[in-house]
Amino acid sequence: MTLMNPPLLEARDVSVRFGATSAVSGVSLTLEPGSITAIIGPNGCGKSTLLRAMGRLASPDDGVVLLDGESIARLPTREVARTLGILPQSPQAPEGMTVADLVSRGRDPHRRWYDQWSSADETVVADCLARTGIADLADRQLDSLSGGQRQRAWIAMVLAQGTGILLLDEPTTFLDVVHQLDVLELVRELHSEQAITIVMVLHDLSMAARFADRLVAMRDGAVVADGTPHEVVTADTLRAVFELECEVVTDPRTGRPIVVPIARAQP
Amino acid sequence: MTATRSAATIVPTTATRIAPALRLGRASVRWRPRHLVVVVVAVVAALAVAVVSAGVGDFTMTPGRVLEVLAGQGTRREELVILTIRLPRILVALVVGLALGMSGAITQTTARNALASPDLLGVTAGASVGAVAVIVLGGSSGQVAGLLESIGVPAGALLGGFLAAALVLLIVRRAGTTGLQPILVGVGVSALLGGLVSWMMTAASIDDAARANVWLTGSLNGRSWGELWSLLVVVAICLPLLVPLSTRLGTVDLGHDVARGLGVSLLRTNGALLAVAVVLASVTTAAAGPVAFVALVCPHLARLASGASRPPVFASGALGALLVVASDLVARTAIAPIQIPVGAVTALVGAPFLLWLLVRTRREVRR
Secondary structure, three states: OOOOOOOOEEEEEEEEEEOOEEEEEEEEEEEOOOOEEEEEOOOOOOHHHHHHHHOOOOOOOEEEEEEOOEEOOOOOHHHHHOOEEEEOOOOOOOOOOEHHHHHHHOOHHHOOOOEOOOHHHHHHHHHHHHHOOOHHHOOOEHHHOOHHHHHHHHHHHHHHOOOOEEEEEOOOOOOOHHHHHHHHHHHHHHHHHHOOEEEEEOOOHHHHHHHOOEEEEEEOOEEEEEEOHHHHOOHHHHHHHHOEEEEEEEOOOOOOEEEEEEEEOOO | OHHHHHHHHHOOOOOOOOOOEEEEOOEEEEOOHHHHHHHHHHHHHHHHHHHHHHHOOOOOOOHHHHHHHHOOOOOHHHHHHHHHHHHHHHHHHHHHHHHHHHHHHHHHHHHOEOOOOOOOOOHHHHHHHHHHHHHHHHOOOOOOOHHHHHHHHHHHHHHHHHHHHHHHHHHHHHHOOOOOHHHHHHHHHHHHHHHHHHHHHHHOOHHHHHHHHHHHOOOOOOOOHHHHHHHHHHHHHHHHHHHHHHOOHHHHOOOHHHHHHOOOOHHHHHHHHHHHHHHHHHHHHHHHOOOOOHHHHHHHHHHHHHOOOOOOHHHHHHHHHHHHHHHHHHHHHOOOOOOOOHHHHHHHHHHHHHHHHHHHOOOOOEO
């Protein structure tokens, strides 16, 4: 696998409002090329909206998202799709679709209407199926798979886009702990193979601390903490972000922090 | 577990065959034999029914004789019956079915809703209002004639279809795009437009109202080369647009967010797809009246027959041609010499299908 030179993705003073309520207010975030970042925060803190704004699925009311210095809103969406892949939260595939069909849609931004299934496409799709460990499931229908396998198929699809940046919105939602580990291990492997920039919205704090190099904690639409897992996952920060009383211990195997929740913090 | 997977990533995978392809130079498509079989079988069946249909009537001919007449070996009388009277009507039936089938497949996929069809989304009702308005308001002498009829009725239907579609989309944006919501909005708008049609019919002269009424049931009776040409021109413009557009349908079918992530411009791609679907449904309504349920039923039949995850556009069109031409044969011959409007026959087939579909897909309406 070739190492990519992922482009720079940057949010500058981004605000997103839904009617009168503000989901994201004035957030600036620069993603180091080749890093794994996890955005954490309580429900409704705006982490998903921020990710969607950075992937041009939500348009900022104020501020701008820059992809290699150019406003992502002004770039042709197809051109963006060759540089940046985004997997929305709990995507739904049509009934009866096979894994190979789904993953081959990832080639869409690259192909012309008269060139729908080139041998290059086939090679990339086969490669993505193999790298996500689902090559033997290629002909299976998505409805017949387990949640973890299905999520792998979706990740294979964005992977087939061949982009230097991957934005994943809660890729582990609805998965049991083993499948969560599976998916996040996969994300880290993909990262170490190709050094692509990865941003994930994650709910599980210990998983986020274990798999990301950088954690961005949000509350009420603003970034309240930003740094390495050790800097962000502290009892004080988590009290401020989640109103959570907890103890933070160190995982003896990974050296990363683990959160042991105790109770809701008293105001 | 992790170790095996890491090992697998090093294995060269270039030799892997994911799905068969047809490749020629820089062009390539997925090789889907079952799709092709459905299209070929439907086209052959539609043409066979067309030939049989051309021989049936007051003046009966064997299919073989029909082919001889078509090849220019008939008597003058046979040529009159086949070429002037029956052929235009049968060709209109084929093209109307083709257009409705394709329109339905596009609408279903773009709306991501198994119940979406131009009939149920108000397009047909809007086209009816436009066409009836031209027939009733334009015909001071009780007959819209000449240029006003051949251009005015299709133009009125197109305009009405577009306005109704725009109204439905506008309301759906506020009411919600999932489940039964768009359908209910379509039903509501259709009811409103149906009221408008009734109002115009009541206000119209008896002649205009009678003409409009036959047209409103969806009739191919007395279709001539005039209707055929205007229909053919529109379908001939839409078909080449659909070839590139239909390649994006599989991505559109993954939902708004995923499709945008894959570089589909919703405004341009979905907009163009819906516009083509509305144009096709509106001009067929102008040519033959609202031929009910074809646009709803054919995409499902095409999807089931080809075993695909979404209705294939061209197979759906071919099945539409077959359904309408066969329904027209039934409409002409079932209680001859009285001719039932073709829309009544397709409704008799289509309405039970819709009910069956509602029961079957009750938990999976959102596709």
